[in-house]
Amino acid sequence: MADLYHPDAAAIRLVDVLAALGHPVRLEIIHALAGGEERFCGEILPAAPKSSLTHHWRALREAGVINQRRVGRKFYLTLRRADLDTRFPGLLDLAFAEPARGDAPE
Amino acid sequence: MADLYHPDAAAIRLVDVLAALGHPVRLEIIHALAGGEERFCGEILPAAPKSSLTHHWRALREAGVINQRRVGRKFYLTLRRADLDTRFPGLLDLAFAEPARGDAPE
Numbered sequence: 613m614a615d616l617y618h619p620d621a622a623a624i625r626l627v628d629v630l631a632a633l634g635h636p637v638r639l640e641i642i643h644a645l646a647g648g649e650e651r652f653c654g655e656i657l658p659a660a661p662k663s664s665l666t667h668h669w670r671a672l673r674e675a676g677v678i679n680q681r682r683v684g685r686k687f688y689l690t691l692r693r694a695d696l697d698t699r700f701p702g703l704l705d706l707a708f709a710e711p712a713r714g715d716a717p718e
Numbered sequence: 719m720a721d722l723y724h725p726d727a728a729a730i731r732l733v734d735v736l737a738a739l740g741h742p743v744r745l746e747i748i749h750a751l752a753g754g755e756e757r758f759c760g761e762i763l764p765a766a767p768k769s770s771l772t773h774h775w776r777a778l779r780e781a782g783v784i785n786q787r788r789v790g791r792k793f794y795l796t797l798r799r800a801d802l803d804t805r806f807p808g809l810l811d812l813a814f815a816e817p818a819r820g821d822a823p824e
Contacts, residue, residue, distance in 0.1 A: 626816045627742050634737025702808040710732045 616673060616680050621695040624676030629700065632675035633707055638668050642704070643712040645678065645691040653687040722779060722786050727801040730782030735806065738781035739813055744774050748810070749818035751784065751797040759793040 632638060637660065644656045657665060669687065672678040676695065681688045696704050738744060743766065750762045763771060775793065778784040782801065787794045802810050 626812065627740060627745055629740075630736045630745075630813075631740030634733055634735075634740045636733050639733055639736075700812050703812055706732065706806050706809055707736075 616682065618673060618679060619676045621676070621692075621699060624692075624695060624699050626700060628675040629677060629696065629703065632671050632677050633703075635668070635671075637664070638672055638677075639707060639710070640712045641668060641672065641689075642677070642691065642707055645689060646704075646708055648691065648693060650681075650688045650690045653689060656689070722788065724779060724785060725782045727782070727798075727805065730798075730801060730805050732806060734781040735783060735802065735809065738777050738783050739809075741774070741777075743770070744778055744783075745813060745816070746818045747774060747778065747795075748783070748797065748813055751795060752810075752814055754797065754799060756787075756794045756796045759795060762795070 633642065637657070641656055645651060653665065653669065669678070669680055669689065673680045676692060679690045679692055681690075691704075693704060739748065743763070747762055751757060759771065759775065775784070775786055775795065779786045782798060785796045785798055787796075797810075799810060
């Protein structure tokens with residue numbers, strides 16, 4: 613299996629990050645990683661179809677939003693919080709301020 | 719022709735705004751409207767295919783990013799800057815801080 617592509621921090625583009633975050637499932641994934649610790653793929657949204665999640669991991673990774681690390685047959689994910697906070701200050705805070713499912717506020 | 723749908727400010731959802739802004743042409747449109755004045759559709763990206771722009775106007779309008787007003791056969795656009803700054807402080811500033819074409823900074 614080829615190495616997993618991750619853009620360098622300086623090469624992360626806002627348009628790609630916005631597109632990656634502009635999906636309700638991917639916003640939920642970001643919320644699940646907000647604590648900062650590395651999490652196993654299978655722990656995050658276990659009820660969602662695996663093929664769909666594979667697509668979302670890649671979209672987030674290629675945009676520079678998450679790091680994805682393979683250990684055997686498992687993938688571990690972390691949010692690239694420091695890189696994103698440096699490149700686009702406040703963007704993740706906006707995402708975390710909204711409900712994970714993107715529902716209208718009460 | 720039906721009225722043009724615009725969400726109320728309180729109903730604007732972050733996920734929709736992120737998805738709307740997460741496209742290089744739509745980021746360019748936002749840059750063209752950054753001054754705050756109303757602009758005629760035909761003035762903005764005059765070289766782009768009209769059918770493609772029509773799709774982008776609608777994506778931005780339905781997400782709550784722009785106001786679109788019809789006068790005869792022409793459409794006039796304004797950025798919903800106050801609404802967006804209230805709902806998602808700093809988000810437009812991040813978009814304006816990046817080059818319109820999403821190119822990597824020099």
